[in-house]
Every structure is written in C-alpha cells, then in structure tokens.
Amino acid sequence: xxxxxxxxxxxxxxxxxxYTLTVLALVPLGLVLWFTIAKGLPAVTNLEFFVNSQxxxxxxxxxxxxxIVGSAIIVGLASIAAIPIGVLSGVYLAEYGSGRWASWxxxxxxxxxxxxxxxxxxxxxxxxxxxxxxxxxTAASVALAILMLPVVIRTTESAVGLIPNGLRxxxxxxxxxxxxxxLQLILPAAAPGVITGALLAVARAAGETAPVLFTALGNQRxxxxxxxxxxxxxxxxxxxxxxxxxxxxxxxxxxALVLVVMVLVINLGSRWVLRRQIALARQL
Amino acid sequence: MAVxxxxxxxxxxxxxxxxxxxxxxxxxxxxxxxxxSLILIVAVLIQQAWPSVTRFGIGFLIGQDWNQVxxxxxALPFIFGxxxxxxIALVIALPVGIAVAVLLAExxxxxxxxxxxxxxxxxxxxxxxxxxxxxxxxxAPWALLHIETPITDHxxxxxxxxxxxxxTSLFTASxxxxxxxxxxxxxxSRDVIRAVPRGLRESTVALGATWWETIRHVxxxxxxxxxxGATILALGRALAETVAVAxxxxxxxxxxxxxxxxxxTLAAVIANEFVEATGDVYQGALVEIGLVLILVTxxxxxxxxxxxxxxxxxxxx
Numbered sequence: 180x181x182x183x184x185x186x187x188x189x190x191x192x193x194x195x196x197x198y199t200l201t202v203l204a205l206v207p208l209g210l211v212l213w214f215t216i217a218k219g220l221p222a223v224t225n226l227e228f229f230v231n232s233q234x235x236x237x238x239x240x241x242x243x244x245x246x247i248v249g250s251a252i253i254v255g256l257a258s259i260a261a262i263p264i265g266v267l268s269g270v271y272l273a274e275y276g277s278g279r280w281a282s283w284x285x286x287x288x289x290x291x292x293x294x295x296x297x298x299x300x301x302x303x304x305x306x307x308x309x310x311x312x313x314x315x316x317t318a319a320s321v322a323l324a325i326l327m328l329p330v331v332i333r334t335t336e337s338a339v340g341l342i343p344n345g346l347r348x349x350x351x352x353x354x355x356x357x358x359x360x361x362l363q364l365i366l367p368a369a370a371p372g373v374i375t376g377a378l379l380a381v382a383r384a385a386g387e388t389a390p391v392l393f394t395a396l397g398n399q400r401x402x403x404x405x406x407x408x409x410x411x412x413x414x415x416x417x418x419x420x421x422x423x424x425x426x427x428x429x430x431x432x433x434x435a436l437v438l439v440v441m442v443l444v445i446n447l448g449s450r451w452v453l454r455r456q457i458a459l460a461r462q463l
Numbered sequence: 464m465a466v467x468x469x470x471x472x473x474x475x476x477x478x479x480x481x482x483x484x485x486x487x488x489x490x491x492x493x494x495x496x497x498x499x500s501l502i503l504i505v506a507v508l509i510q511q512a513w514p515s516v517t518r519f520g521i522g523f524l525i526g527q528d529w530n531q532v533x534x535x536x537x538a539l540p541f542i543f544g545x546x547x548x549x550x551i552a553l554v555i556a557l558p559v560g561i562a563v564a565v566l567l568a569e570x571x572x573x574x575x576x577x578x579x580x581x582x583x584x585x586x587x588x589x590x591x592x593x594x595x596x597x598x599x600x601x602x603a604p605w606a607l608l609h610i611e612t613p614i615t616d617h618x619x620x621x622x623x624x625x626x627x628x629x630x631t632s633l634f635t636a637s638x639x640x641x642x643x644x645x646x647x648x649x650x651x652s653r654d655v656i657r658a659v660p661r662g663l664r665e666s667t668v669a670l671g672a673t674w675w676e677t678i679r680h681v682x683x684x685x686x687x688x689x690x691x692g693a694t695i696l697a698l699g700r701a702l703a704e705t706v707a708v709a710x711x712x713x714x715x716x717x718x719x720x721x722x723x724x725x726x727x728t729l730a731a732v733i734a735n736e737f738v739e740a741t742g743d744v745y746q747g748a749l750v751e752i753g754l755v756l757i758l759v760t761x762x763x764x765x766x767x768x769x770x771x772x773x774x775x776x777x778x779x780x
Contacts, residue, residue: 201566215593284497389591428600
C-alpha cells in the first residue's frame with residue numbers, strides 16, 4: 180500500500196517536473212520577445228526610422244530604409260531562384276519519390292538544412308564576389324537561395340503528400356497527362372501548404388546574418404541595384420549592436436524588433452493556414 | 464463448337480508502348496539542385512582553402528598560433544571553443560529538451576500542450592542575430608552576476624571553473640546555444656517518441672505501471688536510438704551557429720583556462736575576420752576553417768539523420 184502511494188506520488192511528481200521544465204524552456208522566448216519590444220519600440224515609433232537611411236552616430240534622423248530595401252531585394256532574388264526549383268523538386272519527391280535517387284535527394288536536402296550558413300557565405304563569395312571583384316546583393320542572394328532550397332523542397336513534399344490519391348487518379352482517369360495532373364490539379368490543391376512553406380523559407384532567409392556578411396557586405400546608402408553592396412536588417416542588428424554608441428544600439432534593437440515581428444507574423448500565420456490545409460485534406 | 468474463330472472479328476488494340484514520361488525526366492533533373500549544390504559547395508571550399516591546406520598540412524588542426532603578421536595559422540583554439548561551447552550547450556539543453564519532447568508526444572487532447580508546442584517552435588524561428596543582441600545586452604550581464612561570479616567564487620578549485628569571470632565568455636555562448644538548439648532537440652525527440660508503438664505503452668499501462676514508470680522503463684528506452692539521433696542533430700546545429708556566438712564569446716583566439724573566459728569558435732572567426740583577411744594564406748586559412756566546419760557538420764548530420772530515420776521507420780513495421 181505504502182509502495183503504491185510512493186509510485187503514484189513519484190509519477191505525479193514527474194508530470195509536474197516535466198511541465199516545469201517545459202515552461203522553463205519557454206522563459207527565454209518570453210524574455211527575448213519582451214526585451215526586443217521594450218528596447219526596440221522607442222526606435223520604431225519614429226516614422227523617420229522607416230523612411231531614412233542609416234546615418235553615423237550622433238546625427239539625428241537615422242533610419243533603416245536602406246536595410247529594409249536591401250533585405251527585400253536580396254531575399255526576393257533568392258526566392259525567384261529557390262522557390263520554383265524547390266517546389267518542382269518537392270513535387271518530384273512526392274510524386275515519384277520511392278526510388279533510390281529520391282532518397283538521395285531527401286538526404287541531401289536534410290543535410291543541407293544543417294549546413295553551416297557561414298559556409299554558404301564562403302561559397303557565394305568564391306563563386307560570385309571573387310570573379311566580380313566586388314561585393315554585391317546578388318552574391319548574398321545566391322547564398323540565401325541555397326539556404327532556402329531544402330526548406331522549400333521538404334515543405335512542398337509534405338504538402339503535396341497530403342493530397343489524397345483519389346484526386347490524382349480521377350485526373351488520370353479523365354485522360355490528363357501526368358504533368359497536367361501534377362501541375363494543374365495536385366499543386367493548386369496543395370497550394371496553401373506550398374506557399375506557407377515558401378514563406379517560412381523567406382522568413383528564415385531574411386533573418387540570416389552569416390551568409391550576407393561578406394557577400395552583401397552592408398551599405399549605409401539606399402540602393403536598389405543588386406549589383407552593388409547592400410545592407411540587410413540582420414546586418415544592421417549585428418554591426419550596430421557591437422558599437423559602443425547608444426543611438427546605434429537603439430537602432431539595432433529597432434531593426435531586431437522589425438525582424439522579430441516579421442518572423443512571428445509569418446510563423447503564426449503559416450501554422451494557421453497549415454492547420455486548415457490538413458483539415459481540408461481530410462475532407463477531400 | 465466453332466473452334467475456328469474469325470480472328471479479324473476481335474480487334475485487339477495494338478499495344479502502344481507508353482510514351483516516355485518526359486515530365487518526370489524534367490523534374491527529376493531539377494531535383495538534382497540540392498545534392499549538386501551540396502557537392503559544389505564542398506568542392507569550391509576545398510579549392511579555395513588549397514593555399515592553406517598545402518602550406519600547413521595536418522598541422523593546421525593542431526596549431527595554436529593565429530598570427531596574421533607572421534602568416535602562421537592554426538585552428539586548435541577555434542576547434543576547442545566550438546567543441547566546448549557545443550558540449551556545455553548540449554548538457555544544459557538535453558534534460559529540458561527530453562522533458563518537452565515527452566510532454567508533447569503524449570497522446571490525447573492537445574490544449575495547453577498545443578500552446579507549449581507552438582512556443583517551442585517559435586523559439587526556433589527567432590533569427591540568431593536577435594538571440595545575439597539579447598544575449599549581449601541582457602543575458603551576459605545577468606549570467607555574470609548570478610551564475611559566473613558565484614561559481615568562480617566557490618568552485619574555483621575545479622578545473623575550468625576558476626579565473627576572472629567575464630560577460631563575454633565560452634559559458635555565455637553556451638547558454639545562448641542551449642536556447643537555440645532546444646527546439647531541434649525537442650521537436651525531433653518528440654517525433655521519435657511518438658513513433659514508439661502504441662501497443663508498448665498500452666500493454667505497460669495494462670500491467671499496472673504508472674505514467675512515469677511507462678515513460679522511464681518502456682517509452683524512453685524504446686526511443687533511445689532516436690533521441691540519440693536528435694541529440695547529434697542538435698549538436699550539428701550548435702557547431703554551425705555563427706552570429707549569436709560571435710557576439711558573446713569574446714573573440715579571443717586562444718585556449719582559455721576557464722569556461723568563464725573569452726574564447727572563439729570556428730564559425731565566429733570566419734564571420735569576424737573574413738572581410739578584412741588579406742593575402743591568399745590568411746583567406747585560405749579562414750576558408751579551411753569553413754571547410755573543417757562544413758565537413759564535420761555534414762558528417763554529424765548524416766549520422767544523426769540515419770539514426771532518426773531508422774528509429775521512425777522501425778516504428779512503422
């Protein structure tokens with residue numbers, strides 16, 4: 180009897196301990212969000228912050244417009260390269276992915292997800308910056324495209340895999356060729372999942388610092404030309420945070436807040452869409 | 464009994480060979496992109512690192528000198544920093560990660576656990592540079608006051624725990640890394656624990672075991688290989704992390720006598736010095752560090768993925 184009491188007590192204690200540890204795991208999330216908002220808010224409440232470009236310390240009216248434009252162009256170019264290739268690779272894995280080759284592609288993309296992002300930067304430096312003899316936004320796009328590729332591949336594969344076989348079979352039964360079934364029937368049905376996967380990849384690329392450090396390099400001026408050095412939001416955070424100047428540190432927190440808000444919106448939004456997608460797929 | 468059938472009456476459609484599925488060929492070709500870029504990256508890095516590889520040979524990995532003036536480069540301080548920070552991060556993150564995974568893998572109603580799971584996933588979504596600035600201005604001062612100083616005061620007799628504590632140190636970097644690898648550890652372990660056959664759980668409960676006894680003696684042992692894989696996967700993430708570490712580790716290329724002293728990691732030294740690196744040898748040395756880093760993380764990842772995938776596949780049988 181006493182022994183059973185002890186067993187029950189220890190089991191309840193274990194449940195409690197696990198919940199405590201899980202809450203403990205979320206403490207850093209709360210702290211990061213809290214401090215980013217608290218320290219970044221004074222910067223972003225000023226409209227100039229989004230309109231002006233960076234200025235040296237001590238000169239008022241500094242902003243991060245150059246970094247926002249740079250991030251948008253660099254990530255945009257990377258998306259143009261990575262998303263079509265990634266989606267088609269993902270469709271291949273989902274539709275024909277039982278063979279040996281497909282399992283190599285899967286392993287390669289899983290390994291690529293874990294590849295050090297700084298190494299992608301070195302790669303893009305050697306491939307683009309060295310032949311061009313100058314830093315450029317396009318070099319950063321090359322690095323980020325490789326970073327996005329595996330994310331897009333695997334999310335597309337799982338989104339397409341959710342589509343029931345009946346849809347594919349009915350298309351084939353109507354005499355549609357495979358490519359039309361795949362691209363005009365299956366892919367649109369899987370679109371919400373595919374798009375959220377692409378957005379998650381965009382969010383991840385937009386938050387990366389290491390691959391853009393010595394490809395885009397950074398640029399205090401506003402430029403729309405991806406052939407030149409550009410700044411990005413993470414670069415502003417990284418460089419400004421390490422300066423001893425209070426106003427630049429403030430700017431870094433502001434840029435960090437912009438990044439965090441973007442990442443949170445994309446992630447929470449995509450979770451919502453994905454849940455609906457799974458519910459819809461069950462109905463089909 | 465008409466044996467002789469007029470064969471022309473039965474018109475058999477001629478067997479047309481299936482047209483080759485050109486669509487399949489095209490997208491199969493496109494799917495080369497991921498493996499090809501992986502191979503290309505390693506090849507380009509080897510080529511770029513060559514000046515350093517030929518000059519220093521194997522001694523590069525055990526050399527302790529990092530001197531731009533004399534052009535002598537050794538990677539040992541960085542290897543040391545990377546290994547130590549990743550190891551401490553794993554020790555901190557492992558118990559928490561497994562607890563989270565066990566909780567999230569429980570069958571049944573989600574509710575509160577669903578919210579906790581979302582939180583853990585958001586933890587993975589925060590950009591590393593944001594962790595970096597937070598660690599630099601919030602975590603590091605706090606850790607110096609409440610963890611590093613008490614430990615150096617009372618436990619200085621132990622190796623690696625003495626010295627003068629600093630805000631930017633191997634230990635601070637390990638703390639940030641622990642936070643950053645936790646989501647990987649938790650999510651992958653959760654999947655592996657979920658893949659433990661339900662019958663195992665149910666039969667244990669039917670024998671009268673409590674929840675904790677089921678987890679401790681049946682579920683966790685059954686998921687052991689997979690959790691080990693998850694741990695190695697998290698190790699790979701820790702080894703590869705760059706900017707958050709570069710911001711708080713102190714950036715000093717030497718092997719410190721205490722974990723509370725500044726150090727350096729492989730990824731951080733590339734991030735900090737590559738732009739300013741002049742000359743083939745210096746730049747080559749940094750690329751060689753990148754090469755070491757990518758080869759190690761790739762190996763670690765392949766091993767981890769094989770472990771995790773086989774753990775999941777076994778559960779399906």
